[in-house]
Amino acid sequence: MLKNNKHFIYLGLITGALLLWISLRNADPVQIKSALLQANLWYCLPFIFFLFIYYILKAIRWKMLIKPLKVVDTRDIYPPMMIGYAGSLILPLQLGELIRVYLVSRLINVRSAPIFVSIVLERLFDFFTLLLLVIICSFFLETTNNLIQNAILIIVSICGMIFVALAFYMAFTQKFIGIINKLTSILPSNLQQSISENMLAGAEGLRSINDISLILNIFMLSIAQWLFMWACIYLSILAINILVTPFTAFFVLLFVIIGISLPTTPGFIGSIQAAYYLALAPFGVSTEDAFISSVFYHIIAYVCVLIVGIYYIIKYKISYDEIKSNI
16 A cells, blocks of 8 residues: 555645645735734644543543444554554655554554444544534534535535445445446455455444434533544644634534645645635735744644654564555
8 A cells, every 4th residue: 555656645745735835825924924923832732622621522532433243442452543644744644544443453453444434434424523512503604615514514415425325235245245346346356355354353433323222322522532533633723812702613623624634745634724725815804914823734744743753663673664565
């Protein structure tokens, strides 16, 4: 995977550069400097505190998602998760997700396919929970831009289709795999067989959505974690003295999640800047203020995750060669 992604890397670099250009094309360098000098750095402290609570809640939720596969302690699953997120800051195309799949698969001695499926479920819970919060907040705002409304509609539609597909996959695994086999019939037989075997193993990762009480707990954790990330976003806005309501931060958060889900540069450079610009512009925020606010968020989140990830890489003596040979 790490060896054969040159074309995707180029796509990511082009996408990141385009998004960065979109966020800065109307910016005045003098006003950017002025906004930067006026930033209140005291907001860094609560930002970091909320950020780590967010990641702790994510670890607890991921532990619950893989509970049907194997019971694992949050303290054990947190390090590989943070290593994976740190990897996504350095590697293109969010390859860090594959790193955490490999590390947790090795940790609990379970095949990687169901672990990967648990991450797909994680993303779906993320999007649906965040969209619910954004829709609720939209009732408290005087304006909701057409771009925001269209983004919500598109994500709801995509998530809905994926949930339907996953439900069919779980309920009729063999039929679903049969359909996939027909769609991949042009592939070499050994590759097609590998896909079938992994999909059969991956079905185990959906067992968490069979338990209603578990789903409710995961949903509540999803709400809690996004409230803490919303707090981080809002603090980054307040730090630049941008006068918008707290509800606006949910729209910024939605656009940030969309942005980092795209194939983009390592560290999501460009994606986060464009997300702030597109989400804040409808509320009268200048290009310069939106950019500096995004930089405030970006740098703190990037540095914190990278430091924690590197700490655990050193602590557990994980080498690049090991990662390279296994994903």
